Amino acid sequence: MNPRPDHEERRRQIAEALLRIADTQGLQSASMRAVATEAGVSLRLVQYYFESKQGLLLDALTRLGAQLQARMARWIEAAGTPPTPRGTVTAVLSCILPTDPESRRITRTYAAYYALVLGDPEVLEKHGAQQPRILEAFLTKQLRAAQQAGQISPAKDPDTTAAGLLAMVNGLGSSVLAGQRTGEDALAILTRHLDELFLTP
Amino acid sequence: MNPRPDHEERRRQIAEALLRIADTQGLQSASMRAVATEAGVSLRLVQYYFESKQGLLLDALTRLGAQLQARMARWIEAAGTPPTPRGTVTAVLSCILPTDPESRRITRTYAAYYALVLGDPEVLEKHGAQQPRILEAFLTKQLRAAQQAGQISPAKDPDTTAAGLLAMVNGLGSSVLAGQRTGEDALAILTRHLDELFLTP
DNA sequence: CATGGCGTGATACAGATGTATCATGCGAAT
DNA sequence: ATTCGCATGATACATCTGTATCACGCCATG
Known part of the structure; x- marks a missing residue:
């Protein structure tokens, strides 16, 4: 069921979910949970692929x-x-x-x-x-x-x-x-x- | 002790406290409690002089x-x-x-x-x-x-x-x-x- | 087959936040 | 003097937030 997922692809998917929220509702609505839902993954995964929220924010900004x-x-x-x-x-x-x-x-x-x-x-x-x-x-x-x-x-x-x-x-x-x-x-x-x-x- | 305080003056004082926080730390740091502390009043007073946080934000923006x-x-x-x-x-x-x-x-x-x-x-x-x-x-x-x-x-x-x-x-x-x-x-x-x-x- | 580590879900936790409630005091009008 | 209403303090409450913990399953390697 889990053939060693592509980390970079996952990170992209999550980061772009954040960017989508930031675009439509602003960054103040971009909570970890909201990003997880938008990306269609669990909260844990967002935590797993990004050390902290700041890390996620920065990565998304770079993208x-x-x-x-x-x-x-x-x-x-x-x-x-x-x-x-x-x-x-x-x-x-x-x-x-x-x-x-x-x-x-x-x-x-x-x-x-x-x-x-x-x-x-x-x-x-x-x-x-x-x-x-x-x-x-x-x-x-x-x-x-x-x-x-x-x-x-x-x-x-x-x-x-x-x-x-x-x-x-x-x-x-x-x-x-x-x-x-x-x-x-x-x-x-x-x-x-x-x-x-x-x-x- | 309380000769019927000047409402407008109070409101100004509180709204400017918010503006000061927005200036120095950004609006995300402008919680009701933070504004109250900055203005030197109790949380209750901020609630009393402004119906809601949105009211406070709007009033401050007008000022x-x-x-x-x-x-x-x-x-x-x-x-x-x-x-x-x-x-x-x-x-x-x-x-x-x-x-x-x-x-x-x-x-x-x-x-x-x-x-x-x-x-x-x-x-x-x-x-x-x-x-x-x-x-x-x-x-x-x-x-x-x-x-x-x-x-x-x-x-x-x-x-x-x-x-x-x-x-x-x-x-x-x-x-x-x-x-x-x-x-x-x-x-x-x-x-x-x-x-x-x-x-x- | 055993085993260890990676990926993932469920859940917990502590703190912050906006708002509501209760109670009390003070001044003014009657 | 009594009463009524405005002003204010203390505290409660439900919710949300970022983060941490625990447990389980799967894969590859030995």
Whole structure:
């Protein structure tokens, strides 16, 4: 009955159950028992495959980050070959906005983690601040390339522009989650700003 | 010993105790008992002055909103008389960034409420989406005025620009709370963008 | 076949949490 | 002076939470 189950697969199954709860009901509803039920396993199993709740939360957060990264890679590739700076920048920024079910799920789940992460400076450094920094550096590089290709005004500072764009997308995402506007509206606002930034289409 | 205590004052005292906890330890640490202790009153009093915990949370959130609004009014006024569009816009946007103790407190506390509010669509409509909408409309009006005064390129769309700026400030605030950059850095980025937006100082 | 360790279920436990209950005191109105 | 109602303290209660314990069955290895 039990041909030595696949640990990693089990862990994935349970962690994704947590992410599903975090997405739909928030992290405060993600008790060990709730996760177990959602994953269709017993409470004991959740305990068995993860030492503690914090371990589970962290593992799930790591997986969430990987999902976002995979999505971004997919969008960058779909932006066309060979990759142009403008296409890459547009892909990276717009793939974060909650415009389709997957991005809505990812964004909402990140939002559920937000308060939790802010309270734990240690987790913050590992998951919260690292990835944005890398992303921002990547964006800066793309913008600088576009600028050297004459597609962006020389007056612009790539660092400042990248930081501004990333922050804007973040804020736009929040406003969508808050029901202030639709994902399409947010995307339109982003597109408009990119149109003004790039001199050539 | 008890000359008919001032209800409103009591409620304020308790609600601010909650906000203090939300700021420093997050909302998940804001139990009724913790709030009572922080406020220096008995658990029973917290129950007495607020029907339920949800009532307390909502009341405190309302007060937080009022505090932010008051801060904004103060910053707008301090921007100089008579108020110029650029001064007003700069004041509104920069007063949201976590650059001083008060704004850090307000921003952190809002962040603590963020996940909670997202899960409750009813509260969302009343507190979460209303205020930003008003603020965005106000910003749009100021930008349009500046545009008609020739201080902003006619090519800009005030609506889009206002939404983008507000979202950017929101995102910058998040990045500061996440420890990705300092409040001064965030303010510098905002200033840089405003310098590019406005044709005249 | 024996045996030991891994996987899993049932259950226990201690603590926290929101809320309710009971009782008492004090001040004001009658 | 009596009475009524607001204010407050002490305590109880049911529930939920993370975690720990105990026991049993299955598999592979000796």
